[in-house]
Amino acid sequence: MENAYTRHEKDAIDKFEKEGYTDRFRYESGVLINLETSKKYKPKDLTILKEIRYEGMSNPDDLSILYILETNDGAKGTFLMAYGPSADTETATFFKDVPDENYHR
Numbered sequence: 001m002e003n004a005y006t007r008h009e010k011d012a013i014d015k016f017e018k019e020g021y022t023d024r025f026r027y028e029s030g031v032l033i034n035l036e037t038s039k040k041y042k043p044k045d046l047t048i049l050k051e052i053r054y055e056g057m058s059n060p061d062d063l064s065i066l067y068i069l070e071t072n073d074g075a076k077g078t079f080l081m082a083y084g085p086s087a088d089t090e091t092a093t094f095f096k097d098v099p100d101e102n103y104h105r
Helices: 009-018 089-096
Strands: 023-028 031-034 046-055 063-071 076-082
Touching (some): 009 046, 009 063, 009 076, 076 089
């Protein structure tokens, strides 16, 4: 059975915000930045609790991935990025550098 958050990114973000994953992040120059606190995180500072991949409803080439994450200092939030042909390679590399033991998919 399909989960309610597997069809649309917004549904998943809303669901996880209700569970306390309210922090928002931005990637810039090799670090993930908490938009609320401006604290910067390296890949080793993150735990990825879930990753959800999406394919565009009208264009299957519109690919995105939503990360549900927690930082080493307890911040909990989401990060949405494109992947596939339109992916930003620096951001994709950043998430590939998160240690395997920090992934709880």
